[in-house]
Amino acid sequence: MQKIELKLTKIDLRNLNELIEISRITYKDSFSNDNTPENMESYLSTSFNKNKLKKELMDNNSEFYFSKFKDETSGYLKVNLGDSQTDIKDGNGMELERIYVLEKFQGKKIGQFLINRAIRIAEKRNVEYIWLGVWEKNSKAIAFYKKNGFKIVGTHLFKMGNDIQTDYIMKRKI
Template sequence: MEIIVTKIAENELVKLQEIGRKTFAETFSENNTEECMAEYLEISFSTEKLTVELNDGNSEFYFAKLDNEVIGYLKLNKGSSQTEIKGENALEIERIYVTKDFHGKKVGQILYNKAIEIAKEKEVDYVWLGVWENNSRAIGFYKKNGFVEFDKHIFRFGNEDQTDIMMKLNLKN
């Protein structure tokens, strides 16, 4: 099973929409209302929003592919494109999502490794992210990779406020 990680081009926007909606729904549908889920998927993965994000020089997207099929993706932000902390020399992992069929098969780790490789190339001081407090699988994954909790923030999901745990990994000693 050879998984290839490739940078997403603008002409792959539809594939990004599909994998984004699919993986987000698979990950969070059972814990959220249909209305909140539908609204979030519509707004967050709209053609307009993704076009802007793909053309943002401070954001990068990568697909994980197996036999040319997209099975996961990664989104990174630097500078003013970071969602929360606008750390001068930081990199945000905004999204690492993998289709349910490939959970536990190291795809998330491959995407994560790509994120850390890019962070080191960019010589950032630390990598940070926000993860939903009820997503124990993701929290465990990041802790295993050396991330520590440092704060919390509210994530607006539809008409609900949810708490994200902020985690970071220092790359400079």
């Protein structure tokens, strides 16, 4: 059996346009069926615009990585440390803020590859735990995170356009 080549590459400002594109595509593919077009467009234009993503890329406490499947970008992950974490601003923790995989690459274990890399980053950073927020209605993602040792420890509110939604906060010890 031939091994599929998967690798991780760090994203920097040279990749800004590709990051914007993949962010918008993956988010829309994942959540547009459960949200109004107006709320989706509001969120995409606010969260994945050039200025916002450029600022996030320049943040020393945030790191972005593309997953490459046969040298083609298949998804990405974003982790935050310290004060760049969105909710739990604990120096002993690391946030996995985004883990997105393009639809055409789903089912190829890329999500597992990305979460394994995030855990490895957390180990290298010597943090005690990794945490994330996941929409309470995203049962597929919740099951995936539980399979990887994450447990629901709380909730927080998430604004999608003018819709206030509830995310579970999930945590995993390192």
